[in-house]
Amino acid sequence: MKIIVFVMTIAFFFPSWSLAWTPVIDHFDWEGGVGQGVAIEVENRHGDVRSRRSRPGFVPVSAVIQRHPDDDAVPKIEIVPGEVLRITVSYPEKEGDGGGKDDAVLSARRVDLAVYAPPGNPLVCRTSSGLIEAKGLKSDVDARAETGDIVVRTDGVIRASTVRGKIFGWFKGLDRFGGSRFETRTGNVKLFVSPRADLSVAVETSGFITSDFSMVVEPVGRIREKKAVVTVGKGGHEIRIKSVLGDIQLVRIIE
Numbered sequence: 652m653k654i655i656v657f658v659m660t661i662a663f664f665f666p667s668w669s670l671a672w673t674p675v676i677d678h679f680d681w682e683g684g685v686g687q688g689v690a691i692e693v694e695n696r697h698g699d700v701r702s703r704r705s706r707p708g709f710v711p712v713s714a715v716i717q718r719h720p721d722d723d724a725v726p727k728i729e730i731v732p733g734e735v736l737r738i739t740v741s742y743p744e745k746e747g748d749g750g751g752k753d754d755a756v757l758s759a760r761r762v763d764l765a766v767y768a769p770p771g772n773p774l775v776c777r778t779s780s781g782l783i784e785a786k787g788l789k790s791d792v793d794a795r796a797e798t799g800d801i802v803v804r805t806d807g808v809i810r811a812s813t814v815r816g817k818i819f820g821w822f823k824g825l826d827r828f829g830g831s832r833f834e835t836r837t838g839n840v841k842l843f844v845s846p847r848a849d850l851s852v853a854v855e856t857s858g859f860i861t862s863d864f865s866m867v868v869e870p871v872g873r874i875r876e877k878k879a880v881v882t883v884g885k886g887g888h889e890i891r892i893k894s895v896l897g898d899i900q901l902v903r904i905i906e
Contacts (some may be wrong), residue, residue, distance in 0.1 A: 654849070662862070663765050668670040668738050672719060672720060672721075672755075673720060674717050674718065674719070674720070674759060674839055675679065675717070675718050675719075675720050676715060676716065676717055676780070677716035677717075677718070678713075678714070678716070679712075679713060679714040679715075679716065679728055680711070680712070680713045680714075681711070681712045681713075681728075681730060681842045682709065682710065682711040683710055683730070683732065683736075684708050684709060684710070684734075684797060685708060685709075685710050685732070685736050685760070685769065685772060686708070686774065687708065687771055687772070687775075687806075687855055689706070689734070689735060689736060689769055689772055689897050690735045690736070690770055690772065690773040690774075690775055691710060691735070691738070691766065691772055691773070691774050691775065692737045692738065692775040692777075692845050693735065693738045693739075693764065693774070693775065693777070694737075694738070694739045694740070694777040694778075695739070695764050695777070695778055696740070696761060696775075696778065696779040696781075697726065697740050697760060697761060697762040697779075697781070698739075698740075698762045698764065698778075698781045699744070699756045699763045699778070699781040699782040699783070699784070699799075700763075700764045700765040700766065700776045700778055700781060700782070700783050700784070701763070701764070701765050701766070701782075701783075701784045701785070702765070702766045702767065702768050702774055702776070702784070702785040702786075702788065703765075703767055703786060703787050703788075704767065704768060704769070704770065704778070704787045704788050704789060705733070705767035705768060705769050705799045706769065706770075707764065707769045707770060707885070708769055709767070709769060710736060710766070710768070710769065710772075711753075711766075711767045712728075712738060712764065712766050712829055713733045713764075713765045713766075713767070713768070713770060714728060714740075714762055714763065714764050714888075715759070715762075715763050715868065716762045716805055717759060717760070717761040717762075718759055718760055718761075719759035719760075720756065721756050722756045722757075722759065722760065724742055725760075725762070726740055726741065726742050726745060726760070726762050727740070727742070727743070728740055728762075729741070730816070732873075736806045737883060738764070738766060740764065742760070745900050755771075757804075759837075763781075768788055768790055769786075769788035770788075770790060771789065771790055772790050773790050773791040773792070773793070773807075774788065774791070774792050774793070775788055775792075775793045775794075776792075776793070776794045777796075777842060777852060778795075778796045778797070778799050779793050779796070779797045779798070779799065780796075780797060780798045780799050781796065781799045781903075782796075782799050782800050782801075783796055783799060783801045783802070783803075783811075784801075784802040784803075785802070785804070785805060786803075786804040786805075787804060787805075788803075788804070788805035788806075788807065789805065789806055789807065790805060790807050791805070791807035791808040791809075791810075792805050792807060792808075792809050792810070792811075793810045793811075794809075794810070794811045794812070795810075795811075795812045795814050796813040796814075797813070797814050797815075797816075798813070798814055798815045798816055799816045799831040800813070800816040800817045800818070800819075800838070800841045801813055801817075801818045802818075802819045802820075803815060803819070803820050803848040804820075804821035805821075805823070806820075806822070808829070808830050808831050809822075809831040809832075809833070809834050810831065810832045811834070811900075812832075812833075812834045812835070813834075813835045813836075814835070814836045814837070814838075815835070815836060815837045815838055815882065816835060816838045816840070817835070817838040817839050817840070817841070817897075818835055818838060818839075818840045819835060819841050819843075819844065820826060820840075820841075820842045821842075821843045821904075822842075822844055822845060823845070829850075829887070829888030829889055829890070829891075830888075830889065830890075831862050831890045831891075832890070832891050832892075833890075833891070833892045834891075834892075834893045834894070835893075835894045835895075835897055836894070836895045836896065836897075837894075837895065837897055838894065838897045839858070839894070839898045839899070839900070840892050840894055840897060840898075840900070841897045841899075841900045841902065842890075842892065842899075842900070842901050843902045843904050844864070844882070844901060844902070844903065845884070845904050845906060846864075846884070846903050846904070846906065847884065847906070848881070848883050848884055848888070849883065849884035849885040849886060849887040849888060850881075850883040850884065850886065850887065850888050850889075850890055851880060851881075851882060851883075851886040851887060851888065851889050851890070852880065852881040852882075852883065852889075852890045852891075852892060852901060853878070853879075853880055853889065853890070853891045853892070854877075854878065854879045854880070854881060854892045854893075854899050855876070855877070855878045855891075855892070855893045855894075855899070856873040856876075856877060856878075856893065856894040856895070856896070856902075857876050857877065858890075858894060858896055858897050858898040858899065859898040859899070860877055860898070860899050860900075861898075861899075861900045861901070862879075862881045862900070862901040863901060863903035864881050864882060864883045864901060865877060865881065865882045866879050866880070866881045866882075866904065867880050867882075881901055883901075887895065
């Protein structure tokens with residue numbers, strides 16, 4: 652079953668000095684069920700995605716939509732249950748080429764999503780320039796952004812990739828995050844790790860590498876490129892971090 656929701660409009664007034672025009676703010680709320688272990692896939696090319704933990708089997712979704720008062724285009728929030736629960740944000744195709752609207756009108760379009768994920772339901776997020784922030788989860792997280800930052804705190808496996816954004820990762824658990832991957836082209840990566848974990852972290856970048864844990868730097872023939880292996884505890888669970896130009900930092904969590 653496909654659920655398509657068009658948002659109702661509510662005026663929201665900012666101080667007159669903040670903008671030359673008054674934005675219109677639209678609100679959207681939805682909630683539904685999801686089976687144990689069913690992945691939740693979110694795609695929002697028009698703003699941020701934030702996620703927090705919900706109770707088992709329950710997925711609330713909310714959104715705040717901003718638009719210029721001269722913009723009559725209504726974004727579509729589509730929720731499709733099935734083998735995966737898909738949540739997508741889009742604008743009508745006839746508005747995709749601008750529809751004759753000026754840059755000020757088009758640039759005011761923004762949709763910020765909040766999606767609550769139950770324990771054990773993997774979360775997959777895709778954005779363009781928007782932030783992906785998933786905190787307090789008990790599930791695997793796969794986050795990809797083009798230029799946006801990624802912030803993830805969970806006790807599951809983390810896979811995070813962005814072109815120019817920064818990545819921040821926290822591991823709450825100790826045994827489930829082997830296989831995690833972090834990759835960015837120009838952004839920095841900062842990973843917070845429990846000293847009670849047993850990890851082998853492979854690091855690669857031409858930027859700086861700093862670690863609160865034991866680190867062995869491997870020689871590389873290319874100029875500036877560096878590889879290192881960081882051992883946390885007894886080692887074992889493998890994690891990979893790669894940045895072309897950014898700095899990489901592993902920080903010990905104080906417990």
